[in-house]
Amino acid sequence: MTFQFLSPKPSSYTNKVDADGDIDMLLKTERENFETKVVTPGETITHATQYMGGHGTYISPETNQRLSSVAGVVDRVNKLISIRPLHTRYTGEIGDLVIGRITEVSQKRWKVDINSRQDAVLLLSSINLPGGVQRRKTEADELQMRKFFSEGDLLVAEVRETFQDGSFSLHIRSLKYGKLRNGSFVIVPPALVQRCKTHFHTLPCGVNLTLGLNGYIWVSKHTTQTVEELAIYSNENEEIDQENREAIARVCNSISALSRHFMCINDKMIMLAYEASLNFPVKDLLKLDVMEVITSEVSEKMILLKAGMRR
Amino acid sequence: MSSRLELIGPQGLRTDGRRFNELRNMNCKPSVLSQADGSAYIEQGNTKCLAAVYGPREARTKAQVLHNRANINVEISLAPFSMEERKKRSKSDKRILEIASAVKQTFEPIIMTELYARSQIDIYLQILQFDGGTVQICINAATLAIIDAGIPMKDYVCACSAGCIDDEPVLDLNHLEESNTPELTVALLPKNDKITLLQMESRLHIDKFQQVMEMAAKGCKEIHTVLDKAVRENIKDLLKKSSI
Numbered sequence: 001m002t003f004q005f006l007s008p009k010p011s012s013y014t015n016k017v018d019a020d021g022d023i024d025m026l027l028k029t030e031r032e033n034f035e036t037k038v039v040t041p042g043e044t045i046t047h048a049t050q051y052m053g054g055h056g057t058y059i060s061p062e063t064n065q066r067l068s069s070v071a072g073v074v075d076r077v078n079k080l081i082s083i084r085p086l087h088t089r090y091t092g093e094i095g096d097l098v099i100g101r102i103t104e105v106s107q108k109r110w111k112v113d114i115n116s117r118q119d120a121v122l123l124l125s126s127i128n129l130p131g132g133v134q135r136r137k138t139e140a141d142e143l144q145m146r147k148f149f150s151e152g153d154l155l156v157a158e159v160r161e162t163f164q165d166g167s168f169s170l171h172i173r174s175l176k177y178g179k180l181r182n183g184s185f186v187i188v189p190p191a192l193v194q195r196c197k198t199h200f201h202t203l204p205c206g207v208n209l210t211l212g213l214n215g216y217i218w219v220s221k222h223t224t225q226t227v228e229e230l231a232i233y234s235n236e237n238e239e240i241d242q243e244n245r246e247a248i249a250r251v252c253n254s255i256s257a258l259s260r261h262f263m264c265i266n267d268k269m270i271m272l273a274y275e276a277s278l279n280f281p282v283k284d285l286l287k288l289d290v291m292e293v294i295t296s297e298v299s300e301k302m303i304l305l306k307a308g309m310r311r
Numbered sequence: 312m313s314s315r316l317e318l319i320g321p322q323g324l325r326t327d328g329r330r331f332n333e334l335r336n337m338n339c340k341p342s343v344l345s346q347a348d349g350s351a352y353i354e355q356g357n358t359k360c361l362a363a364v365y366g367p368r369e370a371r372t373k374a375q376v377l378h379n380r381a382n383i384n385v386e387i388s389l390a391p392f393s394m395e396e397r398k399k400r401s402k403s404d405k406r407i408l409e410i411a412s413a414v415k416q417t418f419e420p421i422i423m424t425e426l427y428a429r430s431q432i433d434i435y436l437q438i439l440q441f442d443g444g445t446v447q448i449c450i451n452a453a454t455l456a457i458i459d460a461g462i463p464m465k466d467y468v469c470a471c472s473a474g475c476i477d478d479e480p481v482l483d484l485n486h487l488e489e490s491n492t493p494e495l496t497v498a499l500l501p502k503n504d505k506i507t508l509l510q511m512e513s514r515l516h517i518d519k520f521q522q523v524m525e526m527a528a529k530g531c532k533e534i535h536t537v538l539d540k541a542v543r544e545n546i547k548d549l550l551k552k553s554s555i
Contacts, residue, residue, distance in 0.1 A: 042466030
C-alpha cells in the first residue's frame with residue numbers, strides 16, 4: 001500500500017515578503033482594505049480589535065473602535081497600524097542626521113532648533129574638542145562654550161538619544177559633523193527628505209549638499225580637503241567666487257521649487273531640477289511660473305527614468 | 312418677536328436670498344501658507360478668515376511650559392479693512408480676546424495635547440472680511456489648519472450659528488441678521504455629536520431653543536462634509552505629487 005503525502009495546502013496567505021524579509025501575515029482581502037487609504041480625524045480605521053495602534057490613532061472610549069487622529073495615509077506593518085500625516089514636524093530616530101540652529105547656551109549644554117516639537121539638547125560632553133583631544137570637559141571648557149557654538153550658529157549633528165517626552169539629545173562626535181560654513185540654508189517639509197545611505201552629497205555642479213532629515217538643508221561651497229581639526233569651530237567664511245555663489249544659489253532655488261510642488265528631495269531630483277533651471281537666470285527661479293516649468297520637466301524626466309528602469 | 316427690519320421677504324427668502332435652513336456659500340482651502348506648519352483659508356459668505364498654525368514647538372517663554380501637556384495659544388486679529396468703517400483694532404480689544412479664549416477652550420479637550428508635553432501650539436487667526444459669524448469661522452478655519460499641521464485631534468470641530476427671526480429658526484446668520492436677532496453658536500464633534508462650545512449672548516424663548524439648536528447642529532454636519540472633502544482632496548493631491 002502506498003501512501004502519498006500531500007504538501008500542506010497553501011492557505012489564502014499570499015506571503016508577501018518585504019525588504020527586510022518579513023512575511024506579511026494578513027489575508028489578502030484584509031491587506032487590500034488598507035492599501036493607500038486616506039483617513040481624516042475621527043474616522044474609523046478598522047472595526048477589528050486584533051490590530052495594534054501606532055502613531056496617529058486612538059481608541060474611542062464609547063465604541064472601542066480604532067479611530068484616526070490625524071489626516072493622512074494608513075501605514076501598516078503587519079498588525080501595527082499607524083497614520084502618516086503629510087505635513088508634520090520632524091520626529092527623530094536614533095542615528096538620524098539633522099541640521100540645527102543653536103537657540104540657547106545654558107549650563108553644560110546647548111539648545112538646538114531642529115524643527116521638532118521641542119528644541120534638542122547638545123551636551124558639552126557630546127562634542128569633540130578642537131585638536132581632537134579626548135578628555136573630560138573641565139570647568140574651563142564650560143566657561144568658553146560660546147567659543148564652540150553661540151546663538152544662531154548652524155550645525156550638522158546626529159541624533160544620539162530620544163527621550164520619553166519627545167525631546168532629543170544630539171552628538172557631533174565625528175569629523176563629518178560640526179559647524180556649518182560657506183553656504184546657504186534651505187527649509188523644506190521634513191516628509192520630503194527620506195532616509196538614505198548617505199546624506200552628504202557632492203553635486204556635479206561643484207556644490208556640497210547636506211540633507212538633514214528634519215527638512216533643513218545646507219548647500220555649500222565644495223571643498224576637497226577635510227576640515228582641519230583646529231578650524232572645526234571657526235566662524236570665518238572662506239572666499240567664494242562669483243561662479244560658486246551662483247551655483248549655490250541655483251541649487252537652493254531648485255530645492256525651493258521642488259519643495260513648493262511637494263516633490264521628494266534627494267540628490268538625483270535636485271540635479272534634475274538644477275539642469276532644468278539652467279535655461280533661466282538665478283533670480284527668476286523663485287517666480288511661480290518658472291518653478292512650474294522646472295518641476296514639470298523634472299517629473300517628466302523622472303517618469304521616463306522609472307520607465308527605463310522597468311525595462 | 313418682531314424686528315423693525317424686514318429680515319425675511321414676502322417669498323420667504325432672507326436678505327441675501329437664502330432660505331431658512333440654508334448655509335452661506337462656503338469655500339475653503341488648506342495649505343495656503345508655506346512658512347506655517349499648517350494653514351487654511353475659509354470663506355463663509357462674505358466672512359473670510361485666514362488661519363496659521365505653528366507647532367508643536369518649543370515654548371517661547373518658560374512661563375508657558377506645561378509639564379504634562381502642550382500649551383495652546385490663540386491670537387485673533389481683525390484686519391482694519393474688514394468692516395464697513397476702516398478702523399484699527401488693538402489685539403487687546405476685549406471682544407477679540409473673548410473670542411480667542413472661546414476658540415482656545417473649544418480646542419483644548421479635542422487636540423491631544425498630552426502627547427506634546429512642554430511644547431506650545433500657536434494658532435493665529437485673521438479675519439480679512441467681516442460679515443457675521445466670527446466665532447464659527449474662527450473655529451472652522453482653526454480646525455482645518457490644525458489638521459493641515461498634522462496635529463492629532465479626536466475629531467473635526469465644526470461650528471455653526473443659528474437664530475430665530477419672527478419665531479422661525481434660521482441657519483447661519485450674516486451680520487445684518489445677527490445684530491437684530493438672538494444668535495446661538497454651536498461647535499460640535501460631528502462623529503458623535505458631542506458639543507464643545509455653546510454660546511448665546513441674547514435671550515431666546517425656551518420653546519424655540521430646541522429647534523434652533525437642532526438646526527445649528529445640522530449646519531455643523533454640513534460644514535463637516537465640506538471641510539472633510541477639502542482635506543481629502545488636499546491629501547490626495549500631495550500624495551500624487553510626492554509619489555513622483
